[in-house]
Amino acid sequence: MFDLNKIRNDFPILKEKIYGKNLVYLDNAATTHKPQVVIDAIVEAYTKFNSNIHRGNHFLSEICTQKYEQARQIVQKYINAVSSKEIIFTKGATESINLVANSFASFLNKDDEVIVSAMEHHANLVPWHILSNNKGIKLKIIPMNSNFELDLTQFENLFTAKTKLVSVVHISNTLGTINPIEKIIKTAHSKAVPVLIDAAQSIQHKKIDVQKLNCDFLAFSGHKIYAETGIGVLYGKQSMLEKMSPYQGGGDMIKDVSYNSTEYADLPFKFEAGTSNYVGAYSLGKAIEYVENIGIENIELYEKELFEYAFDKLSKIEGIDIYAASKENRISSLSFNVKGVHHLDIGTMLDKFGIAIRTGTHCTQPLVNSFGQTGTVRASFAFYNTFEEIDFFIESLKKVIEMFK
Numbered sequence: 001m002f003d004l005n006k007i008r009n010d011f012p013i014l015k016e017k018i019y020g021k022n023l024v025y026l027d028n029a030a031t032t033h034k035p036q037v038v039i040d041a042i043v044e045a046y047t048k049f050n051s052n053i054h055r056g057n058h059f060l061s062e063i064c065t066q067k068y069e070q071a072r073q074i075v076q077k078y079i080n081a082v083s084s085k086e087i088i089f090t091k092g093a094t095e096s097i098n099l100v101a102n103s104f105a106s107f108l109n110k111d112d113e114v115i116v117s118a119m120e121h122h123a124n125l126v127p128w129h130i131l132s133n134n135k136g137i138k139l140k141i142i143p144m145n146s147n148f149e150l151d152l153t154q155f156e157n158l159f160t161a162k163t164k165l166v167s168v169v170h171i172s173n174t175l176g177t178i179n180p181i182e183k184i185i186k187t188a189h190s191k192a193v194p195v196l197i198d199a200a201q202s203i204q205h206k207k208i209d210v211q212k213l214n215c216d217f218l219a220f221s222g223h224k225i226y227a228e229t230g231i232g233v234l235y236g237k238q239s240m241l242e243k244m245s246p247y248q249g250g251g252d253m254i255k256d257v258s259y260n261s262t263e264y265a266d267l268p269f270k271f272e273a274g275t276s277n278y279v280g281a282y283s284l285g286k287a288i289e290y291v292e293n294i295g296i297e298n299i300e301l302y303e304k305e306l307f308e309y310a311f312d313k314l315s316k317i318e319g320i321d322i323y324a325a326s327k328e329n330r331i332s333s334l335s336f337n338v339k340g341v342h343h344l345d346i347g348t349m350l351d352k353f354g355i356a357i358r359t360g361t362h363c364t365q366p367l368v369n370s371f372g373q374t375g376t377v378r379a380s381f382a383f384y385n386t387f388e389e390i391d392f393f394i395e396s397l398k399k400v401i402e403m404f405k
């Protein structure tokens with residue numbers, strides 16, 4: 001489908017040895033590695049045009065501003081937003097969701113409701129808990145069924161006259177489940193409730209078209225789509241963002257300031273207080289171009305094959321509980337436990353084979369606790385992973401299980 005050797009060569013870290021062994025990196029849901037073009041872009045930015053953006057009228061500042069704004073347009077095109085005014089740079093998905101929660105706070109009254117799902121990352125729970133503590137809002141949860149998928153049979157019943165927002169994860173970072181967000185968005189809109197999609201685990205695996213989806217907000221992090229860490233995006237429909245107040249104040253987000261008051265800048269700058277991570281934004285533009293050159297559809301197809309291959313192999317090992325009833329409708333993250341062996345022990349031992357996986361609750365503690373566990377072992381795949389790496393992971397896992405018998 002694509003030249004895997006060439007792709008692997010693009011990622012210098014994949015050549016690193018871990019305890020003298022080849023690195024097998026299966027922790028891509030936590031963060032992804034960077035292709036050379038992204039690393040070069042970061043060096044290029046600091047070597048050739050580093051300067052504060054939107055402020056100077058000198059040459060370097062103008063170049064740096066252009067690069068930053070071009071990156072915004074690259075993001076806009078990638079997710080098919082109507083306008084670059086709808087693309088707000090943040091430091092990551094967490095900040096993007098916090099921005100919405102904080103701005104929405106002024107529209108919310110005590111007992112107003114926000115609907116989330118049973119699969120949310122803490123980044124899409126805790127900001128609402130803060131609002132719950134500060135404003136008395138209530139959270140309602142879309143439950144999960146025994147297939148580790150959202151149970152939408154009761155979804156409509158969760159809405160009341162007090163429902164103000166639905167905020168759901170597109171793909172679960174713990175389970176790899178791809179949630180039916182199209183349906184969720186349609187249902188919410190039929191009740192005139194806006195929807196935020198947490199795309200932290202989908203932007204790197206699937207084509208996202210915000211106009212087709214018709215979501216009101218979409219949040220993601222650059223570091224999970226092969227860009228630098230510390231840059232992220234909040235997409236918001238212009239009509240929504242116009243209504244919202246800024247979440248932080250400071251330089252660059254103003255039109256006019258007196259000692260007594262501030263007039264805010266127009267979108268998108270209204271939401272970008274202080275010096276933005278312009279190098280991060282530049283790296284994000286380069287990362288998206290890199291992904292587009294390979295083709296996000298190609299990436300999705302290949303990653304689905306990797307997931308299915310790993311799922312089939314893992315299912316054949318005795319004593320494994322996989323937190324996925326089937327391999328359908330899933331991508332990248334595969335969570336499991338081995339009966340009688342602590343998840344942390346599996347992770348610690350696999351590390352000695354050069355295999356990087358994650359153990360614990362993956363910032364989805366309520367979800368993991370809901371299936372009676374304190375943690376899981378999670379392998380998560382990216383398009384630079386190979387079937388041979390999965391074979392090695394499975395063989396190493398079998399050895400680890402033997403050691404604990």
Ligand SMILES: Cc1ncc(COP(=O)(O)O)c(C=O)c1O
Nearest residue numbers: 092093094121123173200201221
């Ligand atoms: C589904 C999901 N949402 C939100 C986040 C938060 O992303 P960040 O820590 O980059 O802000 C993550 C990170 O793992 C995630 O997986």
